[in-house]
Amino acid sequence: MSELYIDGASPPCLRGQACGACGNVAFPPNPYGCETCGAPAATLSDQALEGRGILRAFVTTHHGSRKDIAVPFTVASIALNDGPIVRAVMIEATDASLNVGDTVHSVLVDGHPDDGEAHPHIKFQRTEKP
Amino acid sequence: MRKTLKELRPVYVVGIGLHKYQAASDTPYVTLGLTAIRQALDDAAIAYSEVESVYSGTALLGMAPSRAMLRHLGASGIPIAQVENASASGSTAVRQACLEVASGICDVALAVGIDKPTKIRLAHDSAGVPDLVTGHMAPFTHFALLAHEYMHKYGVSPEQVAAVSVKNFSNAQHNPYAHRTRPRSLEEVLAAPLIAGSLTQLQCCPIGEGAAAVIIASEDAISRLNIARSRAVRVLSSVSRSEKVYDAGLDPDTQLTRETLAMACAEADVGPGQLDVVEFHDAFSIEELLYVEALGLCGEGEAAELLSRGTFDIGGRCAVNPSGGLLGMGHPIGPTGVGQVCEITRQLRGEAGRRQQPDARLGLAHMVGIGSVCVAHVLTREP
Numbered sequence: 001m002s003e004l005y006i007d008g009a010s011p012p013c014l015r016g017q018a019c020g021a022c023g024n025v026a027f028p029p030n031p032y033g034c035e036t037c038g039a040p041a042a043t044l045s046d047q048a049l050e051g052r053g054i055l056r057a058f059v060t061t062h063h064g065s066r067k068d069i070a071v072p073f074t075v076a077s078i079a080l081n082d083g084p085i086v087r088a089v090m091i092e093a094t095d096a097s098l099n100v101g102d103t104v105h106s107v108l109v110d111g112h113p114d115d116g117e118a119h120p121h122i123k124f125q126r127t128e129k130p
Numbered sequence: 131m132r133k134t135l136k137e138l139r140p141v142y143v144v145g146i147g148l149h150k151y152q153a154a155s156d157t158p159y160v161t162l163g164l165t166a167i168r169q170a171l172d173d174a175a176i177a178y179s180e181v182e183s184v185y186s187g188t189a190l191l192g193m194a195p196s197r198a199m200l201r202h203l204g205a206s207g208i209p210i211a212q213v214e215n216a217s218a219s220g221s222t223a224v225r226q227a228c229l230e231v232a233s234g235i236c237d238v239a240l241a242v243g244i245d246k247p248t249k250i251r252l253a254h255d256s257a258g259v260p261d262l263v264t265g266h267m268a269p270f271t272h273f274a275l276l277a278h279e280y281m282h283k284y285g286v287s288p289e290q291v292a293a294v295s296v297k298n299f300s301n302a303q304h305n306p307y308a309h310r311t312r313p314r315s316l317e318e319v320l321a322a323p324l325i326a327g328s329l330t331q332l333q334c335c336p337i338g339e340g341a342a343a344v345i346i347a348s349e350d351a352i353s354r355l356n357i358a359r360s361r362a363v364r365v366l367s368s369v370s371r372s373e374k375v376y377d378a379g380l381d382p383d384t385q386l387t388r389e390t391l392a393m394a395c396a397e398a399d400v401g402p403g404q405l406d407v408v409e410f411h412d413a414f415s416i417e418e419l420l421y422v423e424a425l426g427l428c429g430e431g432e433a434a435e436l437l438s439r440g441t442f443d444i445g446g447r448c449a450v451n452p453s454g455g456l457l458g459m460g461h462p463i464g465p466t467g468v469g470q471v472c473e474i475t476r477q478l479r480g481e482a483g484r485r486q487q488p489d490a491r492l493g494l495a496h497m498v499g500i501g502s503v504c505v506a507h508v509l510t511r512e513p
Contacts, residue, residue: 004260004261004262014262024375027261028259028260028261028262029259030258030259031258031259032258032259035375036375056279056379057275057276057278057279057282058275058278059271059274059275059277059278059326059327059328060326060327061266061268061270061271061274061325061326061327062323062324062325062326063268063270063323063324063325063326063331065268065270066265068265069265069266073266075263075266075267075271075275076275077275077279079378079379083378084378085378085379086261086262087261087262087263087267087275088262088263089262089263089266100282116264116265116266117264117265121262122262123262
């Protein structure tokens with residue numbers, strides 16, 4: 001299973017995948033083949049995507065569909081500065097402080113029982129203006 | 131050379147039947163299915179022994195549910211198969227029945243949808259391609275995100291989106307097969323528990339149990355079996371599509387629906403403006419606004435305003451979800467797409483009672499399935 005991030009940069013980069021045949025850059029990565037042109041996995045290579053982008057939309061979910069994930073939580077649609085649009089869980093549990101157009105960045109967080117995720121993983125957070 | 135349904139021999143819906151959509155009960159799925167099938171056979175006034183092929187749309191019952199149900203109609207040895215295509219399972223069963231009759235392989239085919247609620251296990255979750263929202267992206271969260279984006283883009287309010295539920299509950303109160311039969315005010319819809327984003331519980335469809343059946347027949351069968359030609363409704367087109375990779379920023383659900391509905395209308399040689407009645411996959415209120423625009427019933431960002439003016443009411447320019455839709459009639463999964471074809475047929479026959487769209491001649495049924503897939507049929511009452 002592919003890791004979803006490349007540690008080292010600050011903020012951490014997402015592990016994007018570039019297709020050597022058609023040039024498409026996708027996230028999340030997959031071990032099978034290019035969704036755009038069908039080229040096999042050997043044609044795909046890692047491409048680091050900067051963990052910064054702009055909030056396109058966000059919602060707070062109040063209704064749990066899994067017992068191992070605590071509510072409320074907030075997920076967002078984010079246009080990465082490097083192109084792809086990704087969906088991510090926000091550090092902010094509710095959307096009270098968020099606005100469309102806000103700048104956000106990736107954060108590597110430890111696994112937590114409330115996240116349904118035992119391993120370190122990526123969330124996003126609103127970037128405070130300097 | 132590739133052919134469309136319309137270029138093959140004509141196929142007709144000649145019988146419809148339903149078991150009420152309802153909350154999960156102890157009723158066996160066999161009872162649900164047989165109720166709908168027997169009603170469809172009675173409606174067509176033919177015996178089960180005339181049916182030559184059966185497709186069962188079901189996603190939740192487990193392996194091989196068809197024969198355990200159908201044998202009680204008299205085990206006739208005909209080909210039977212289950213069709214699983216998520217929420218579009220029933221629509222896909224209808225499509226398979228239409229294609230089989232249109233091709234000439236059989237003259238009478240039955241499409242039945244049956245399901246009972248259970249814990250859903252999605253193959254997607256074990257595909258080995260995790261993302262950043264694994265476990266956090268239930269359908270209601272997904273569509274709440276689309277709602278947020280839509281409202282921000284077009285300056286539409288949460289109240290305008292919630293108005294979809296008010297209309298569809300109003301339609302469902304006159305549908306004896308509907309899961310939700312109580313009309314609701316806008317205040318009630320907005321005051322229901324928040325699920326995700328601005329979507330309240332009354333803007334999310336109920337998943338229950340039920341059954342729906344349609345009998346598809348050729349002209350040969352209509353003549354040979356003395357089926358009432360005046361009540362036969364022709365299926366003009368049947369289109370099934372799956373999601374492609376769309377340009378960044380375009381919502382894949384709406385794009386998939388846009389191209390599927392455009393093909394369904396083109397293959398039927400019908401413009402969207404000619405449609406009198408449409409059943410959309412409104413599992414969540416926002417979807418109806420997105421798909422009304424994707425079909426081309428109005429321009430982008432205009433659906434909410436037209437909804438408030440009654441354009442999509444029964445009696446309006448185009449009746450949208452006169453059955454109550456998934457929000458009102460309910461979404462028992464397998465039956466839903468078949469039930470839509472029942473409703474369109476009833477409307478085109480002029481037999482929809484208090485839900486009747488006046489002088490309905492052309493109708494469209496549309497389902498989306500997680501994955502995503504999209505299936506649409508255009509039907510007409512021939513003069």
